[in-house]
Amino acid sequence: MTPDRQERDRSATGGSPSLIERASRLSVAPMMDWTDRHCRMLHRQFSARALLYTEMVTAPALVRGGALHLLDHDAAEHPLALQLGGSEPEELAEAARLGHAAGYGEINLNVGCPSDRVQSGAFGAVLMRDPDLVARCVAAMIAASPAEVTVKCRIGVDDDAPEKVLPHFLETVAAAGVRRFAIHARKAWLQGLSPKENRDVPPLDYPLVVEMKRRYPGLHVSVNGGIGSLEAAEGFLRDGLDGVMIGRAAYHEPAAILAGADRRIFGDSHPEVTAEEAARAMIPYIADHVAAGGRAHSVTRHMLGLFAGRPGARAWRRHLSTAAARDGAGAEIVEEALALIPGALAAE
Structure with a gap:
């Protein structure tokens, strides 16, 4: 890494909420089996500014299993957020405490993953059916850790009417202290679709996410789901959203998505990395x-x-x-x- 980029990385390293919130203007989504520490190090070669996420780490693995190695990362990966999965408030609180102690400035709760493995643990997208439980979870996490607690969710599950359930979910969880949400603009179908199909089959409803930002201007809202270019990201930011989270496109074509991100999304004047x-x-x-x-x-x-x-x-x-x-x-x-x-x- 060049001295110039090392200086950029040092300036981007750290866990302050203000730094991470600025970084969330563009983020790479947490993706199981993909966004491990090696992937994050590659992505960081292109962008010193974008917010990166870990794969989802389950609270039981940390608290009951003692798998603290799952929190390992390099300082050069910052700005970096830890995503947790779980549904037990006290356990999530302890996991959040461990995450902050390991150096993470943001702890994100997964309320969007539709996999069978996650459903069997009563967390992930199934939690959208119980916003009061999510509120108790995040309240416990906030009380346990100085790191900012955020939520990544879907617009609804199964036969929900998203225009009704999503506002209620946001209001309930925001009342518990969460201010920043990343919303995957699709429902999760917990029955009948595989996790892979859940990433493509349910229709996207970007206007609903934009409407949530307009309805709740005090919340920091990022959109996720099916976004495949920086041009699209710039369009969502012009529409008033606070951030854009890109998943598979950033993984499969990191140069196309991330090489121009610091200049186009963050106003950085440094040359793009090839x-x-x-x-x-x-x-x-x-x-x-x-x-x-x-x-x-x-x-x-x-x-x-x-x-x-x-x-x-x-x-x-x-x-x-x-x-x-x-x-x-x-x-x-x-x-x-x-x-x-x-x-x-x-x-x-």
Whole structure:
């Protein structure tokens, strides 16, 4: 990482609520099995300003299971928020306390995940049916930790009428002390649709999310769901929303989404980082990870979409995927793959 970018990262590091709220103007959604610490480090190469989220960490895993390693992260990942899953107020309060002690300045409660695994634990999107319980949970979390407590939710579940249930949900949870919400603009169908289908099949209702901001101007409202470009993000911000949360597009095409984010969304004048620069910035990180006993694949699997839409992208993906499976594979596989991208600058 260049000294210039190191300085930018230092300026973006920390957990103050004001910093994190500014960062939430554009955020990368928490995504299970995707937004781990290696993915976040890659995303941070492109944007020093966007807010990043952990994968969902369950409160029982932290409090009952003692899995504090799930909170591990690097200071360079900040501004960074921890997402928790759970439905027991005292347990969530302890998990929030642990999260703040680990250095997270925002603790987000998952009230949107529709997976069977989450439903069986009585948390995630199923909690939208019980806003009073969510209010008790966030009130306990707020009392236990100085970190800002936020909520990520859907617009409703199953046969709900979102225009009725969403305002009630927001009012109830806001009364307990939450001011910032990220709203996935789809219902969650808890019966009949898989988690994957729940990301695509229920129709999007962006106007409802915009209306919630107009109805509750004191709340900080971000929109999530199906957003695939910075142009779309800029449009939502012009419509009056406080933030935009992008998920799969930021993962599959990180250069397209994040390389221009600091300039276009945050007004940063620094030059954009290219996909080549980001790839090479990850080489020492991969080398350190492998030296510590990790596998190169754990990092490079998040880098497959770096050159999406460019000549050589398929060869890049193929080489990283196959080379990372070799015994003893290390950071050299990145330079090998870069050699397959036409126009990629040679390493200095």
